[in-house]
Amino acid sequence: MIEMNVAGIALDAATRLPIVLLKDATERRALPIWIGQSEARAILSALEHHRSARPMTHDLLVNCLHPWDICLERVVIHSLEDDTFYAVLTLKQGEIKKEIDARPSDAIALALRMDSPIWVLEEVVADASIAVDQEADLQEQREFRAFIDNIRPGDFIQSGGGNESSAEST
DSSP, rough: EEEEEEEEEEEEEOOOOOEEEEEEESSSSEEEEEOOOOHHHHHHHHTOOOOSSSSSHHHHHHHHHHGGEHHHHHEEEEEETEEEEEEEEEEETTEEEEEEEOOOHHHHHHHHHHHHEEEEOHHHHHHOOSSHHHHHHHHHHHHHHHHHTOOOGGGGGGOOOOOHHHHHHO
């Protein structure tokens, strides 16, 4: 799994739908997830630490969990099927853990409010992420190709073993 952070909300140029953008720690991969308007507002208000006069839905859920000492241990975005992402909330109360199915947008909104990590399975990142720093990716590919081009079979032979010295002494 790869821990990701919310980079922000963007608008899809073609559809004008909001997208929550997750980035990995190196900020070289971004995972765009298309979401609804109300979910975008909920995520933005959490990012901006905005508090409304009355609790919004995600705030209400946080207010229900805290008195019972239930924490959101983590959010995991675990699959992508037919352009739909799937996530689970891992809730913990003492030693008891429960996983709850959730839309990624709601899970992200809760994670931001409860200061919980957001994890994404590697397969999902591989299938749906976009390269943010293409130049760094190209440089890494060039370095790897140069390494492969310069490798020789002799590089794989272990030297300094006991057999070489005994052969010389006979």
